[in-house]
Amino acid sequence: MKCPYCNxxxxxxxxxxxxxxxxxxxxxxxxxxxxxxREDSIVLSEFSMMRGSACLAYNCRNCKKIIIDYADEAIDLNYR
Ligand SMILES: [Zn+2]
Structure with a gap:
């Protein structure tokens, strides 16, 4: 994935x-x-007692941005 800020x-x-x-x-x-x-919250990863929570994210070390595409439910590693 290319960074949308610096490419x-x-x-x-x-x-x-x-x-x-x-x-x-x-x-x-x-x-x-x-x-x-909180009805205004966006869950990025559901809580799991055994595994905690985790979501996929893309990091740009060049401009120090992290992007999470939460339109894709598969970013939540506890979503199955
Ligand atoms: Zn960048």
Whole structure:
């Protein structure tokens, strides 16, 4: 995948966590950010007690951008 900012080749990798991975709107950190508590959140990886959570992401080391295409449900390694 080519970086949409600088056109360099991006590296495929993972972002992982021992907790659910989600994006939430705004800039304030939330103490309780789990998706079931927030209707505006986007779940990037469902939580798994055994495996934690992980989603595919592409990294551009040239301009230091990481891109997650959450239109593709397969980015969530716990999605099956
Ligand atoms: Zn780039």
């Amino acid at each position: 360099h080749e991006m590296e495929k990798g993972l972002i992982h966590s021992p907790h659910e991975l989600n994006w939430i709107k705004g800039e304030k950190r939330k103490l309780l950010a789990q998706s079931f508590l």
